[in-house]
Amino acid sequence: MKLNPKKCVFGVKSGKFLGFLVNERGIDANPDKVEAILSLPQPKSIKDVQRLTGRMAALTRFVSKSADRSIPFFNTLKQNGKFRWGETEERAFEKVKDHLRALPTISRPEEGDKLQLYVSASAQTVAAVLISEKDKV
Secondary structure: OOOOHHHOOOOOOOEEEOOEEEOOOOEEEOHHHHHHHHOOOOOOOHHHHHHHHHHHHOOHHHOOOHHHHHHHHHHHHOOOOOOOOOHHHHHHHHHHHHHHOOOOOEOOOOOOOOOEEEEEEOOOOEEEEEEOOOOOO
């Protein structure tokens, strides 16, 4: 096996790994991927909606209720080739952008932490999240 020295980093406290920012606190969303969505204009075609959903897929682990938030976009894709972007889709688009401006850091639980598992299911989505609430500072 050969390593490319230009792609290797050793002895650092944080860095990009598999598209995420990894540091001693945990895993953060890549700001470049967040900015790629925040800078998107209102979709004008099915291709634009596909681009949006593809970019959102990279951040689903950071976005609560990401499947529910994406339903209006996926419904737009089900229109048999007819593009329709209405008020519902625009509201969902703005809510996603607002949520992306303050994403959480994913951290591992410490031994002895009390964990809470939240499970949610609807006709369109299934989701689960494991939470360990840290002492608030």
